[in-house]
Amino acid sequence: MTPVRAICGWVSGWLPAASGVAPQVDGIFRELMIASIAVVVVLTVLTLCILVRFRHGSKASRAAVGIATWKIEALWITGTLVVFLLFFYQGARVFADMERIPPGLPEITVVGRQWMWDVRYADGRREFNVVHVQQDAPVRLVLSSEDVIHSFFVPAFRVKQDVVPGKIVSTWFDPTRTGTYSIFCAQYCGTAHAQMIGAVVVLSPRDYAAWVRRAAPALAGTAESRGRLIYLRYGCAECHEDPQGRRAPSLAGLYGTEVRPADAGIIRADEQYLHDAVLLAPKYRLPGYTRTMPTYSGIISPPDVTDLLAYLRSLRRPPAALSATP
Amino acid sequence: MTPSAVPEPARAAPSYLGGRTTVASWLGTSDHKRIALLYLFTITFFFMIGAAAAALMRWQLAVPTLDLVTSDTYNRLFTLHGVVMVWFFLIPSIPTVLGNFLLPLMIGARDVAFPKLNLASWYIFVCGGLLALYAIVVGGVDTGWTFYTPYSSTYSNGHVMLMAAGIFVAGFSSIATGLNFIVTVHKLRAPGLTWFRLPLLVWAIYATSIIMVLATPVLAITLLLMGLERVGGIGIFDPRIGGDPLLFQHLFWFYSHPAVYIMILPSMGVMSEIITTFSRKRIFGYPVMAFSILSIAGLGFLVWGHHMFVSSQSVYAGVVFSFLSFLVSVPSAIKVFNWIGTLYRGSITLATPLLYALGFLALFTIGGLTGIFLATLAVDVHLHDTYFVIAHFHFIMVGGGVMAYLGGIHYWWPKISGRMYPERWAAVAAVTIFVGFNLTFFPQYLLGYLGMPRRYMTYPAEFHTLNVVSSLGAVVLAVGYLLPLFYLPRSFFRGPRAGPNPWKATGLEWQTPSPPPPENFSETPVVTGPPYDYPPL
């Protein structure tokens, strides 16, 4: 099998495996390639031999096959099934790891917009079509789209995640090798779909620290500080910091806790819940509040919503001051 | 024995081609054989339009950045290629041409169950085709054949409504044909023709008809909802009011994955017919082959989620759909093994239909195996929406579907036209298509692994060499496809006469003169033996 293994190794060596999960995906890909090449070679050789040996007029014996046909059938049905299920299991196991995002990773918000990637870091810096990450420092990408479905695809990391409008989706990768790797938009999104290309720049810790110092933050202050300005500008405090706590629930420490709406069991107040609460008006009715929250879609721009969410996440519950929480 | 030209047979009865040959007699016919030829001309016309779009795309992709067409035009080209090839060539190809012609003949019937509905389905198909053609002529559509919202319903400025209407109408033709064939197979089988004596092409067309009838309505409602959202400016898939674009994908792929089985199942039936005839041997494991066809049709409805592994569908659903996708590929593998089992210890004649069948065997195997790559969750995350997927479905649709369609056309050409096709030219065409196909689509597997996304009109330079090979292959493939367009029409009028059974094959369609008389059989044949009842070698 060495030539086959060599070919597969050679082919899969073309694309650098620059993320933690890449070697595992390449491993399964290589196994699949070896199995497929083996099957194709065996079937082709077998068919060619049969064509020659049993051509019309040849003297080969045409006696019926001794073994009952159903035995042969049962053999290759079970054989195929077993091999397939092995590949299924491996694929599903690695997929589950890829989808389970380790907690507590630094977050980078990437917003897909028709034909560019709008990248915003936690400390307020903003870039277009470029993502700077540090080697061996896994990063969580919080992905959303402002118009149509895009797909964040970095071939070198074997990572791809569709970005669906109206939905916040997260993915993550652990960049293991320095270098620049291209980002493609894999889901057709219109005229310049082919130009929606970006780059992930993986820097060694030293270079990354230098980049952090050198790159002047494009926006003043951190996302949280800008979020607070938005929070005040749109008068969220007027309802959410009502001393008697009758008009609306307090938002301090809300992020991540559980919320008990009237008729939908227990919902975790994650980014999606907050994002929908601001842009789509709350899906669920919270009992016991006098005001119904208006929808801010078209009023608060999506970038501001991201900053507002960052601010809400930073709101820790002050120890005993708030008596009004339900 | 090579097909020998038979002396002029005594003209017992005028063939379905003879008799009244005015245009009105053709356009008003309810004879399933004439309707089959009407479909043959129509879908060949649409195949050429789709192929022209493909040629332009391959030309544009020969070089990383070439301004042969603007990006907008390129988007309309690949949408045109997708829509025309899927709905106006591949889905109708074998069922409406070979199926219409052969189903009544193979079961010993005079015609299909509802002859007038059969003609109506052709007219509906032509109306749908004209609507789609009009949409292309006045500007085309740039959403891709998948019409994903919200792009198709809100952001696209192409003629989406016209194209969706064309497909909506063509869908009814598909339902009418499927419904007709199901009732025909149930009700009009010749005496003695039990289910397990049916030729496997009849099984394949029966299973395909079930998918056509049960899947197409969901496409109709999906296009209707997308159309309403586009016209009304608001719709149930609109994320701005809390709708979910993934719901569109679920509805669309609930139709579209069974649709790909509509395209491949009939080819499997044609394969079984050709391989048994040219190895002069009974099919290996008839019951397993019949049940494989039915299980592909049934399981085909359970696997659509593998198109959405990375679309933020839940992980649990991904695991479920991946498992079911592995199950649905087992029957296909069994059929490949059984075809090779049929060849084993046969007496094989290498005529053109068998060349096409062997081409199908090789390319369908590769296509199927790469389907396993895409069903494996972890690998699909990397390969989804890249050229790997393009290569996979072209290996199945073109390497499998079109090869079997051409093999079937050549195999039953003597029955359809009463004359033989030129053997040498046909063999050259088959080999050219096989070589051209591999040159065109095999490099795309590598491109896909390297990460070249699909539907890109320009690409980074590192993909250049493989794209050049693919574009050159497309030229060879185009030549291969043009050859039959020359020698088949010529042989229709001037080919050597073929007797009722030039291949000495079993099957009821070979027991009637070729071209068959309008009422197919002078008296209803009675079937006594099992199918493919070749004398022991």
Place this chain on the structure above:
Amino acid sequence: MPESAATFRRLFGTFGALIALLVITAAASALPSGWWSTPLSLLIATAKAALIFTIFMRLSGQPALVRIFAVVGLFWLAIMLTLTAADYFTRFWPG
């Protein structure tokens, strides 16, 4: 099959049953609702549809093949509902 007076009586009887079921489901919706109210209304609707299928559409007198054709559409609809639900109701599974 000969249309006797019994057939007409059966038709009117079925109509009576359908109207009765309608009244029940309408009344049930006026009561204070619980988890059971939606399944109950769907159960009643299924009963009404079953009545119409078997008696008004004469499925009871048809050969087995026709009855299979009548049910196969519902079975496929069930496939679509359950597998799509497998996606929507487990979207928060990996936490």
Place this chain on the structure above:
Amino acid sequence: MSAPATPLPEAYADARQRDVANHLGMWAFLATEILFFGGLFLAYFIYRSTYPAAFAAGSRTLNFWRGTLNTAVLLGSSLTMALGDAYIKQGRRRPLQFCLAATAVLGSVFLAVKASEYQEMYAKHLLPGRGFEPGAAPGLQLFVLLYFTMTGLHAFHMLVGLGLMVWLLRQNQRGRFTAAQHAPIEMFGLYWHFVDCVWVFLYPLLYLIPR
């Protein structure tokens, strides 16, 4: 199967064979209709589980009594259609004419009541789109959209049914239908009962969502 005395125009050995084939063909068509409406029921099922509160609110905006009345009217039209079918099987054309007319009238009543409901929804600014009631929960607009799509598609099928009934009434007047040969009536009956069955499910799903 004995050789037919006079060869039937189609490929059938006898009338019984053709009758079953007609039923098979019609039921296959109704299976497509089940899946056609099925797409909408799937959308309803998914969105109701995503926005339970909004759907309950939406259901309250509908006019309960008119919905219930419409269901009764449609069940009545199903009865008259079934009676008509039973009469023609006895060869009695005049009662069939009366039953067909009654079915058509009940169908029109249904559509009239439905039109009045649409008008009422328009008056309450509940038409989806720009004019929609500002600040409403998003799920409500989805409910209203689904309401209009489902009942609209159902009403369209009713209109097609009314058109066919007019044609059947004229055919019956010309004496086309006899006890032996009345396939169009039977097939139309299946279609009409099916449309009624769709409404039987639409009614509880749209009008009876519990508080």
